[in-house]
């Protein structure tokens with residue numbers, strides 16, 4: 730029998746995997762035999778996801794990590810290597826925005842916070858896993874950006890700017906990492922039904938559905954399926970790409 734994905738047995742870190750898209754990605758990868766380091770700032774949620782994976786017959790560990798803290802990131806990568814022997818896959822998922830606001834009301838502190846939360850965090854994580862991937866001449870990195878990074882955000886200039894930065898980070902590192910067999914891609918996630926969205930601006934979702942050719946907003950599994958492909962050996966020749974599971978809302982990105 731042939732195996733299209735060839736991901737079973739690989740070791741992955743999925744940041745912010747205690748709920749929402751991160752949880753969906755962790756569950757999906759684990760269901761295909763990937764050993765998953767679940768990590769979050771919310772230990773209760775993170776441990777629950779780890780237990781869900783174990784209950785389904787998968788392999789998972791949990792490590793607390795605030796992606797805004799470099800020391801937490803160093804500890805996370807060390808714990809992953811101790812648990813699984815290496816890091817083959819990194820999914821930079823942790824991030825987020827806040828309810829819409831006019832750009833001229835964004836304070837210095839909020840600007841700084843959202844750039845750090847969404848952009849610095851991805852850079853710190855990649856910098857930390859890179860030596861391990863480089864040494865084994867193999868690795869898959871997927872960065873979670875947002876459709877707002879491409880189409881403009883609705884009243885969230887700080888978040889959209891940070892997520893646009895994630896695209897520049899992706900393409901730049903993809904070039905530097907390619908000689909080492911490391912693929913780096915980015916998903917501009919569309920509106921997706923997660924706890925984070927429901928806490929932020931869920932009432933705007935109804936207005937968006939008529940603009941989506943496939944007629945619904947995304948669910949975490951839609952993003953997880955795309956991540957699964959990008960971290961698999963089926964995507965060995967895909968790097969530096971923006972891959973958009975967006976129901977056709979924006980075509981030819």
Ligand SMILES: NC(=O)c1ccc[n+]([C@@H]2O[C@H](COP(=O)([O-])OP(=O)(O)OC[C@H]3O[C@@H](n4cnc5c(N)ncnc54)[C@H](O)[C@@H]3O)[C@@H](O)[C@H]2O)c1
Pocket residue numbers: 744745746747748749750751768769770771774794795796797822823824825826873874875876917918919920921922923924925926
């Ligand atoms: N849901 C959407 O509509 C949507 C759209 C575009 C992009 N995205 C992006 O997708 C990613 C996941 O979004 P979501 O909707 O699943 O979010 P969510 O809020 O539902 O879940 C985010 C998870 O990250 C964790 N987290 C928060 N701060 C953290 C930190 N400092 N360090 C580590 N973990 C932390 C939370 O505890 C939570 O478990 C984010 O990067 C977000 O910007 C989401």
